[in-house]
Amino acid sequence: MGGxxxxxxxxRILFGAAGVLFLILMFWIGGWFFNLSLIAAALIGTRELYAxxxxxxxxxxxxSGYAAVVLFYLQHLYFGGRHDFIFIMAAVVCFLSLPVWFSxxxxxxxxxxxxxxxxxxxxxxxxxxxxxIPFIHRNVLLILTLIGTFMTDTFAFFxxxxxxxxxxxxxxxxxxxxxGSIGGLLGSIFTVLLVGIVLNRVYNxxxxxxxxxxxxxxxxxxxxxxxxxxxxxxxxxxxxxxGSIMPGHGxxxxxxDSLLFVIPAVYIYALLFLAH
Amino acid sequence: MGGxxxxxxxxRILFGAAGVLFLILMFWIGGWFFNLSLIAAALIGTRELYAxxxxxxxxxxxxSGYAAVVLFYLQHLYFGGRHDFIFIMAAVVCFLSLPVWFSxxxxxxxxxxxxxxxxxxxxxxxxxxxxxIPFIHRNVLLILTLIGTFMTDTFAFFxxxxxxxxxxxxxxxxxxxxxGSIGGLLGSIFTVLLVGIVLNRVYNxxxxxxxxxxxxxxxxxxxxxxxxxxxxxxxxxxxxxxGSIMPGHGxxxxxxDSLLFVIPAVYIYALLFLAH
Numbered sequence: 001m002g003g004x005x006x007x008x009x010x011x012r013i014l015f016g017a018a019g020v021l022f023l024i025l026m027f028w029i030g031g032w033f034f035n036l037s038l039i040a041a042a043l044i045g046t047r048e049l050y051a052x053x054x055x056x057x058x059x060x061x062x063x064s065g066y067a068a069v070v071l072f073y074l075q076h077l078y079f080g081g082r083h084d085f086i087f088i089m090a091a092v093v094c095f096l097s098l099p100v101w102f103s104x105x106x107x108x109x110x111x112x113x114x115x116x117x118x119x120x121x122x123x124x125x126x127x128x129x130x131x132x133i134p135f136i137h138r139n140v141l142l143i144l145t146l147i148g149t150f151m152t153d154t155f156a157f158f159x160x161x162x163x164x165x166x167x168x169x170x171x172x173x174x175x176x177x178x179x180g181s182i183g184g185l186l187g188s189i190f191t192v193l194l195v196g197i198v199l200n201r202v203y204n205x206x207x208x209x210x211x212x213x214x215x216x217x218x219x220x221x222x223x224x225x226x227x228x229x230x231x232x233x234x235x236x237x238x239x240x241x242x243g244s245i246m247p248g249h250g251x252x253x254x255x256x257d258s259l260l261f262v263i264p265a266v267y268i269y270a271l272l273f274l275a276h
Numbered sequence: 277m278g279g280x281x282x283x284x285x286x287x288r289i290l291f292g293a294a295g296v297l298f299l300i301l302m303f304w305i306g307g308w309f310f311n312l313s314l315i316a317a318a319l320i321g322t323r324e325l326y327a328x329x330x331x332x333x334x335x336x337x338x339x340s341g342y343a344a345v346v347l348f349y350l351q352h353l354y355f356g357g358r359h360d361f362i363f364i365m366a367a368v369v370c371f372l373s374l375p376v377w378f379s380x381x382x383x384x385x386x387x388x389x390x391x392x393x394x395x396x397x398x399x400x401x402x403x404x405x406x407x408x409i410p411f412i413h414r415n416v417l418l419i420l421t422l423i424g425t426f427m428t429d430t431f432a433f434f435x436x437x438x439x440x441x442x443x444x445x446x447x448x449x450x451x452x453x454x455x456g457s458i459g460g461l462l463g464s465i466f467t468v469l470l471v472g473i474v475l476n477r478v479y480n481x482x483x484x485x486x487x488x489x490x491x492x493x494x495x496x497x498x499x500x501x502x503x504x505x506x507x508x509x510x511x512x513x514x515x516x517x518x519g520s521i522m523p524g525h526g527x528x529x530x531x532x533d534s535l536l537f538v539i540p541a542v543y544i545y546a547l548l549f550l551a552h
Contacts, residue, residue, distance in 0.1 A: 232383060
């Protein structure tokens with residue numbers, strides 16, 4: 001038993017490290033490589049969400065969803081985000097007309113097709129929006145968001161494993177504990193604060209460290225909410241993981257579910273308090 | 277039988293005229309009255325859509341939807357549309373977390389709640405976007421859109437009643453005919469062209485009349501697609517009309533279903549060919 005747990009944890013750490021390396025590569029190469037990787041993640045995430053609902057007997061229209069995702073990212077990159085909203089209006093019109101063209105599509109399938117477009121793909125474009133906000137240095141805001149998100153998961157897991165006693169919400173996610181949740185929250189605040197202070201030194205910048213604490217707080221809160229929201233869908237659709245693309249972690253969606261909630265939260269915070 | 281048909285048609289014309297009068301009042305008074313009327317129409321439309329899906333046994337969360345609609349319009353008016361997209365990201369996050377807070381909400385209900393937010397309410401904000409595009413005179417683009425939409429319905433009805441023989445799509449809307457559809461299309465092009473030429477004279481403007489023909493064409497195509505898309509939902513949910521707020525016409529959604537598809541189409545056309 002202990003051996004099995006350790007091997008699962010080992011696999012999780014190994015592929016987690018590979019994921020972190022890939023992320024570093026994304027930032028390092030940047031540009032087209034970053035954009036392509038992001039679009040790929042969005043597409044795989046949307047595909048995983050559709051697969052989940054198909055498992056539940058619904059009939060989302062994957063190819064309509066993929067087409068909308070690819071066109072959405074291409075127009076976002078081409079127009080610099082200027083026409084994101086009008087694209088969404090057009091996409092909603094196209095999705096709604098699906099049952100007119102294809103008689104096997106029911107309005108409920110339209111709703112699921114739309115859901116898979118907005119979550120995860122439309123939200124994930126926020127990663128590109130975060131890059132465009134000047135904060136110490138390009139990439140910093142997105143990197144702090146990633147750190148807050150992943151540190152919440154990590155601290156929640158280890159604190160929960162060691163001290164967890166009170167169940168957080170057994171109906172949705174039976175293994176989560178209140179202690180782990182608090183540990184994740186504090187771990188996120190602590191880590192982002194620490195990294196922020198180091199970055200202030202490195203770049204000789206003068207950002208009020210309360211902003212780092214706030215980003216850590218948002219990471220700690222919204223990553224757990226994002227995780228639970230994704231868990232409800234899995235439970236509803238009768239699947240354990242969204243996929244198996246990352247052994248030990250499940251699918252892309254299992255890995256980015258938290259991130260999808262933290263990105264908009266940090267972006268709104270940045271618009272309110274960091275943008276000039 | 278003939279008497280009944282005439283009385284139904286009479287009621288339809290009477291309340292149609294009342295609707296047109298109300299629209300004229302909206303443009304005449306403008307400002308807060310226009311905005312409030314639009315928000316009211318959006319809310320009632322969203323309510324009617326939720327009622328339809330509730331009739332089918334689904335459990336959308338109306339109050340979450342209404343809150344999202346009102347906040348969406350308020351932020352749109354306050355920020356002049358600058359933050360529409362980020363609001364949508366935030367709204368998607370909030371909708372997705374509904375099942376975490378309320379255990380009776382299933383992910384499929386989330387999808388329907390989101391659908392009722394985007395259609396009709398988010399699309400309808402396009403009416404405000406059309407007002408902001410300078411074209412001959414403020415209001416003109418939206419008024420031409422309304423004329424194209426309603427003339428399609430009217431011509432399709434009368435041409436179809438008189439000459440209709442071949443069924444257009446009996447599975448979705450048994451009364452529609454190919455002849456009526458073509459009549460609606462041509463009627464829309466003809467009327468918008470005519471009104472456009474008159475407006476060119478009145479305002480001494482010099483707009484290429486091909487633009488009027490194009491707006492009429494978009495009205496003729498997309499209003500019929502919008503009508504059919506709304507019909508599929510009604511048929512699926514087992515209702516005849518979305519409501520009874522407009523005797524002879526049904527609910528607000530029965531009346532604006534066509535418009536909801538024409539507005540984005542004309543807006544995109546305007547961005548591509550009319551905006552400078």
